[in-house]
Amino acid sequence: MNEISSIPAGQVQPTDADTMPHSIEAEQQLLGAILTNNDVFERVSSIIQPEHFYDPVHALIYETASARIAKNALASPVTLKAFLEDDPGLQELGGPAYLARLAGAAISAFAARDYAQMIYDFAIRRELIGLGQDIAAKAGRVEIDSEPTEQIVQAEQKLYALAEKGQAERGFQSFLSAVTEAVNTANAAYQRDGGLSGVSTGLIDLDKKLGGLHRSDLLILAGRPSMGKTSLATNIAFNVAKAYRKGALQDGTEGAVNGGVVGFYSLEMSAEQLAARILSEASEIPSQQIRSGDMTEGEFRRFVEAAKSLEACPLYIDDTPALPISQLSARARRLKRTHGLDVLIIDYLQLVRGTGKGENRVNEISEITMGLKAIAKELDIPVIALSQLSRQVENRDDKRPQLSDLRESGSIEQDADVVMFVYRAEYYKEREKPADHELDKIALWQEEMEALHGKADVIIGKQRHGPIGDVQLSFEGRFTRFGNLVQQWQGGGGSGDTEF
Known part of the structure; x- marks a missing residue:
């Protein structure tokens, strides 16, 4: 592993029956292409993530390079050396010189997407093999607490995650990837009309x-x-x-x-x-x-x-x-x-x-x-x-x-x-109607009913990431429809609804 393998790129290494499918050469070619030309990263970043690499050192190189490129900084053997030279895995492969050999052995950038797709496909195959072995092992164990129907649901859940995200199970992720997701969410809110995330x-x-x-x-x-x-x-x-x-x-x-x-x-x-x-x-x-x-x-x-x-x-x-x-x-x-x-x-x-x-x-x-x-x-x-x-x-x-x-x-x-509560004071006030002969009370009741008519409160009693408080909405009982309440200072002097 200290030298770039002479096996042609894109060809699977000879493996025995117990070796998981992978292609070290495709990983080397892709990393070499990225370190030679950072524009290649844009073409492959939507296909693969660090966890799709078979070799953990390659995963680390890819993650570090992607972090540099995301900051519009150069990712090359020289710039990555400062971040990776103390990594024990890289030292086993020959230290920072391995980065230079990756860049030097890169044949062409035009095939980068093909290499990326190959790496992703092999990662999915490895996940499928692991998932299949896990399903077979669980099915073979006859336990009271493990019903077959539950096992089917769990297997379906993991297969769904694998199909959607390329991973059956997600373990620890680096703070870097978590921060990137948070920035993307904030950016989406910034770009969207109204600033909603x-x-x-x-x-x-x-x-x-x-x-x-x-x-x-x-x-x-x-x-x-x-x-x-x-x-x-x-x-x-x-x-x-x-x-x-x-x-x-x-x-x-x-x-x-x-x-x-x-x-x-x-x-x-x-x-x-x-x-x-x-x-x-x-x-x-x-x-x-x-x-x-x-x-x-x-x-x-x-x-x-x-x-x-x-x-x-x-x-x-x-x-x-x-x-x-x-x-x-x-x-x-x-x-x-x-x-x-x-x-x-x-x-x-x-x-x-x-x-x-x-x-x-x-x-x-x-x-x-x-x-x-x-x-x-x-x-x-x-x-x-x-x-x-x-x-x-x-x-x-x-x-x-x-x-x-x-x-x-x-x-x-x-x-x-x-946690939100729907509350319509009008509903309760309607049931407090005084007797017809109590004229003073009737007049006061009607006045209160007019103030509450067509209004509803959504009370936010708990919000983990934001404020609590009340939100006033309009409510049309005939159509059982809630809408935006037009305040008097906004014009209109009454309640109005969103257009449907």
């Missing part, structure tokens, strides 16, 4: 408070019945799907440059009922009229036109009841592989099933919230899970919800990155 909800004030929906975050949207949890979730889903624009991302791959593909698990309502709700919002025809068919010709025409405009919306609904968390994860992975997935919504958390091993409901909810957070991290998407609140809210004079009102609150509060 996450996906826009379509609700301006909510976006300002959250910075959009962030990848790998678990967001809990909670509220008492009739507060509008599902309505707000469908509004967000519709806004994200409607804004979807596909294009080239910074890493060279294709994806959502605006909006996103939305997956919606509707465990309570059927897909048809959910679609009717979204059509009600879009066509501005009350849901009750749609259900009963009580529409004028003009309204029906508007309803059909809204349905046609929504046909192309990338919104996918799964209304299978009582889904186990393992099935929910598997279906989300499949959706991302087949159609893409940028936001996942679950309505609602308490209707998801655990593995069934735990008799304690609190432990089961803990397993579910941990599973949802794992989906968010694995698929690198925001996951919004709706949640019921306990009845103790109704027993208080102040009906505004708080974190302790979450059912089985410990694990939900702990695993969530954001």
Whole structure:
């Protein structure tokens, strides 16, 4: 290994049956081309990462060179020598002189992408071999705690990760790569209209408070019945799907440059009922009229036109009841592989099933919230899970919800990155109407109702990476639609909505 091998580049080394597939020569040729001409790096950086190299020294050289090039600094045998000369692995190969031999033996830069693709393919083959051996070993061990169905889910999870990211399992990563990802996220926010680092909800004030929906975050949207949890979730889903624009991302791959593909698990309502709700919002025809068919010709025409405009919306609904968390994860992975997935919504958390091993409901909810957070991290998407609140809210004079009102609150509060509550004071005030003969009280009640009419609060009770506080939205009960509230100082003097 001290000398560059004389085996022709691109040809696999003779190996015995136990040696993993690799090509040291292809790695040497690629590194040599990069050290000779840094422009080559731009052509291969979207194909391979340091972990795809078979030789750990080559991985280190590639990572150090990429860090130099990212700073617009020269990556050559001379400049890399200062960073690598004390590395014991490089010393085994002959020290800094090995870098010079790599550059000197590089034949041509035009074949760099071919070499990069070969290195990547060999890395995938090694991962597949390791994954296959792991699956076979686990299947061969008959253990009570390891059910075959669970093994299938785990194998599918690792195969998905391998297909998506070129790695079945991700261990430690260097601080350098973590910093690079953080800078890319900040740059995306800087480039995007409105300065959001996450996906826009379509609700301006909510976006300002959250910075959009962030990848790998678990967001809990909670509220008492009739507060509008599902309505707000469908509004967000519709806004994200409607804004979807596909294009080239910074890493060279294709994806959502605006909006996103939305997956919606509707465990309570059927897909048809959910679609009717979204059509009600879009066509501005009350849901009750749609259900009963009580529409004028003009309204029906508007309803059909809204349905046609929504046909192309990338919104996918799964209304299978009582889904186990393992099935929910598997279906989300499949959706991302087949159609893409940028936001996942679950309505609602308490209707998801655990593995069934735990008799304690609190432990089961803990397993579910941990599973949802794992989906968010694995698929690198925001996951919004709706949640019921306990009845103790109704027993208080102040009906505004708080974190302790979450059912089985410990694990939900702990695993969530954001906890939001939907609160409509108008709903409770309406039920406090005085008797008709109490004229003074009626007048005061009407005045208070007017002030609260058409308004809703989203209370952010927890946000791991940002501020907590209230966001005021408009609410149109007829269409179960939330929108942006137009403040008096902004003109209009009342409440208004986003256009649908």
